[in-house]
Amino acid sequence: MSKTRLNIAMIGSGFIGKVHSNAFRQVSHFFDTPYEVRCQVICGRDRVKLEMAASRWGWSEVETDWQKIITRSDIDAVDIAVPNSLHSAIAIAAAEAGKIVLCEKPLASSLAEAETMAKAAQRTANMVWFNFRRVPAVVFAKQLIRDGRIGKMFHYRALYLNQSGNDPGKANTWRYKRSEAGMGAAGDLLSHSIDLALYLNGSITELSAMTHTFAPGRDVDDATLFMARFANGSIGAFEASRYGVGCQNRNTFELNGSKGMLSFSLDEMNQLDFFDATEPANLQGRRSIAVTGLEHPYGKNFWKPGHVLGYEHPFIATLGDFLHSIAQQEPFHANFEDALAVQRVLHAVEQSSSAGGWVSVDGNSA
Amino acid sequence: MSKTRLNIAMIGSGFIGKVHSNAFRQVSHFFDTPYEVRCQVICGRDRVKLEMAASRWGWSEVETDWQKIITRSDIDAVDIAVPNSLHSAIAIAAAEAGKIVLCEKPLASSLAEAETMAKAAQRTANMVWFNFRRVPAVVFAKQLIRDGRIGKMFHYRALYLNQSGNDPGKANTWRYKRSEAGMGAAGDLLSHSIDLALYLNGSITELSAMTHTFAPGRDVDDATLFMARFANGSIGAFEASRYGVGCQNRNTFELNGSKGMLSFSLDEMNQLDFFDATEPANLQGRRSIAVTGLEHPYGKNFWKPGHVLGYEHPFIATLGDFLHSIAQQEPFHANFEDALAVQRVLHAVEQSSSAGGWVSVDGNSA
Amino acid sequence: MSKTRLNIAMIGSGFIGKVHSNAFRQVSHFFDTPYEVRCQVICGRDRVKLEMAASRWGWSEVETDWQKIITRSDIDAVDIAVPNSLHSAIAIAAAEAGKIVLCEKPLASSLAEAETMAKAAQRTANMVWFNFRRVPAVVFAKQLIRDGRIGKMFHYRALYLNQSGNDPGKANTWRYKRSEAGMGAAGDLLSHSIDLALYLNGSITELSAMTHTFAPGRDVDDATLFMARFANGSIGAFEASRYGVGCQNRNTFELNGSKGMLSFSLDEMNQLDFFDATEPANLQGRRSIAVTGLEHPYGKNFWKPGHVLGYEHPFIATLGDFLHSIAQQEPFHANFEDALAVQRVLHAVEQSSSAGGWVSVDGNSA
């Protein structure tokens, strides 16, 4: 049985482009997919860099004008892996041309852009690379919550800390400029935490936020914190920072509910900690579940129990699930609508931190 | 060389009274002190309970009227271990009678009370049992900060979580009533976190807070969160809750500075985690320092390296240091002034959570 | 109701004497006991040191001739806290004089001594300070095993590592001399591991051991390892060393059985790790049980849930249980017989390491 060819054009050749390339290369090794995924063309500004990336990852062609890609009839899907401020134009053009659209997070550099993009994307299959949704431990957390194992929710807390901002040698990329990134730690890190919170704990109704910039002259936030009220009655605390010295990529969340607690840390991404408050009192304790079993999410896709996954596997799983959803014409999440919801929260964060009080997530003062 | 006798009267016979009794009994075993500490009289409302406590801990007398104690000339020091709303009257009377005054935290059930108490206490030696200041790991953290090992401070974050509020069988004591406790999780738990923050990271200039009560009909907060700006330019995140299901007594703080990170968790109270960002890059890592060495705070007072301390030892150390300060006529912290500073922050927390925005810690809108 | 007076004489004034003194002082604060424990006389060689200890811990008298103590009719119990080679003479004399005998571990510096001591002790109440048997986590482990929660046992493994031998400044006490200590790491550290193994997993039938001395000229073992077969069909691995650089007092054991695993580490003495292999596969994980609940061993004696114990509390619990057993005329463990069983294993370890093969624990070649 021959597979349908799916020709990919990827725009961008930085670090995240490498991660996407790997996902395109690996997806059919671990997921049953009706598509033959073809790395057709890689597009960017620097031809030398593009040719190196093409050679290494097997992209058939290089291109320096993304608009040419949009008009090519042989391209089925456009993958956007460029700085945030460029997402919007490409995504809208690609969607309008009927291409399948894949976009790095955060969706956009402003709420207005995100709204336009989400509207444009309605006409086509679309997704956003909120990769952490497909860490097996995160999916398993979602299952436990859905199954009522945590009970009525009380608390959600999330941290996302790295130390990039404190390193003058690293803190000079597009990620540190408002014109290209839109936001700093908020867009880069906090957007991940928000997406996971919305996925795991439902919508946020109102929040109170603060942003802070430690580096003189920098025009994006180095750190952003907020307190939140969720629609389900629980309350949340969020903190993201590029000045979390001692933390390279510390992405954690924790939930306390009437029946138990869940804790996750990306540093130990192959495990989920679960406290079951329904056990007999003397046996209650926080257990570390190695989420690599056959019964766990993606347990049959990758290696075998006790054989750990790394950073790239959730990207592969995201792509595997997305291709499946296209073939089956089923909904896929996180899509542009989900990413727009994240953007609404980020927008409220900006509003609140500048106004200094509580803001409802739809934008009105709470 | 005979020692000066120091006759103690303790008011209160609940759990914390037991902890104080232990400190009075143990202090001379571990600290050189010029005083012979005598457990003279234990005072409370329930004579049967008092007699049991006296018999067990060796209090010479029992008394049911605290005012009689104040007027006794043979009593040198009054220790207050009763519900928060009763602190003020006793402390003021004892101070005015020239007694040494020891008081459980939080100092008072309102800022106004605390101010009056602090003023009254100026005439006598006084202290507040903010016991966690004398966990060896905490004192050692303070030393590392003072020595510049953490550098310019960026972030402070603290959690204090237990699950008492979620247990209807436990959540019916005076701690859950505004009239007796003043506050809920804020007074009980958050006051500890605030005191440690002020001790380790200096004063808080402004904050934005939220409180939440999960239990219908309860008139104190079950959970309180706040974001803060410190005078040293760092920012802070605080959360205290009695609905932290899965956590029995989880009291943590963490600091990120330009040169490193410190992390502490009461669950592992004999260790301090230190990340030294000045090490060569390939050797940087979070190290767990067992703070039980001879070179560590109180390392010569208790057992020997690798032999861990428990919950009660910081109380003993607090008392040991306090007695030393009295004998040497040296300042002691935490005293009533320090506890008043905590109360100012708690007051700002209350103001902010009811007004919904930023509040400066002296009480004016920021 | 007045209590029976129990006059104690303690022989020894070193570190462990301090620990015992504390237990005598504290036992009635945490345990209901029919005795009024009196610290009557502390005995040793150095009068100045004795007087300091007496003053600090409240021993009424000092004495430099232990034999005078044995003949005093007002002494009810003799506590032995001197170097190993001195245990035997004192214990036998005290037992023959009808005194209650308490003895530090290891019981003796040779099997022959231990046998004589155990025989002599049959006529009186006796105990050995194998303190780790009364760490709450250890008692709880025993309960879980007894309740069948671990199933048929497969593996037992124990480590006891410190770094004292590697420090020339510390490694010159009696503990490093055969004439006074009998053995090195084996008597000091391994004896603890063996006692816990016998307590938790039953008797050892045969073993193969090695000893090693790293320091030139030292006449005791710096490290001892052995492999063992237990009567219950499980197999064991033991290692004790004073050259475990990086470990101050690392005392761990672990059991794997058909239904689960237990792990304990003294560095985290307030928790027991339990893996329940009878849970659904996707929920299996190693859980850390904070063994400080009311339902846990000694949970009602000391503080409250989540309030941790330290090094000295198991000594207090040992004494509390021993006094109870005397009053109730019930058996107590670890007694001299139990300590003799440990000594038999140590003897087999010595035999095996010198002969180089398997040895049955009763001393015959396996």
Next chain:
Amino acid sequence: MSKTRLNIAMIGSGFIGKVHSNAFRQVSHFFDTPYEVRCQVICGRDRVKLEMAASRWGWSEVETDWQKIITRSDIDAVDIAVPNSLHSAIAIAAAEAGKIVLCEKPLASSLAEAETMAKAAQRTANMVWFNFRRVPAVVFAKQLIRDGRIGKMFHYRALYLNQSGNDPGKANTWRYKRSEAGMGAAGDLLSHSIDLALYLNGSITELSAMTHTFAPGRDVDDATLFMARFANGSIGAFEASRYGVGCQNRNTFELNGSKGMLSFSLDEMNQLDFFDATEPANLQGRRSIAVTGLEHPYGKNFWKPGHVLGYEHPFIATLGDFLHSIAQQEPFHANFEDALAVQRVLHAVEQSSSAGGWVSVDGNSA
């Protein structure tokens, strides 16, 4: 610049064949290699299974007769991924035909076989997939040892535990039959621990071992333990078991030396724990180094700091280094000689466990 084509034939299509396939597919994405690695033919007994594997991983052909592969002139390298008892015939034939030979561990099912294989392999480039040698943390441990950061070595200890043997549903593969596997836990698990020990701590001179089979009727060991003396004067303890209930794939090693300690656990494969005993006493502690930095082994090959690797990456690194060594005509380890050294230790383990005493590793009684 076009690359030299390297046509691979892989024999075997089980789990480890999947892991090798992945390495062949991924190596050029992460390593600069002068070869164009071609997955030419996959060989095994079951054509249906082969075709599925070929389709998934892109093997151009399938073949059921391995001997045909040996004679094909277009095959440059033969990769052996079949049960242990089949390694020898294939490896020798491939080596004699001048093929590059890659072989799964353990090298053989007996020492005699291994010796013949190592001799035959002298004529060609060869390697053995001792994958754990290329876990970044392991390579970094080797660097620290080589740089003298651990000092004179005292102790080595290793565990490799899984729970496969306790599961009747899983314990019926070739791995549980002497005729196909040669050994049980010893060949499967302990061989890894031995290889790492020889790599990190040098040769073992003598050992005393025990093996045990828990399952009635099984003819291989379920658990194997041994004590060892290393040529460098340190002593070692090893334990491998398939009855380590609670452990899915727990592979740990630990070294104590005069200057510090190293600890590794595969469950946290992206970190190495280091205790530096040359630090000031009050700052000493076990630090967890996230071995994902640019300065760490393979830090520039894969993702970026703080972005963790998984189970398969060390296989990719092994292949990347091996290809580099072929191109540069440099020595590569682990090769057949290294694997033969492991086999000599395994042979001594078998001898000792049947004879019951110490055995020198060359096979004579010690």
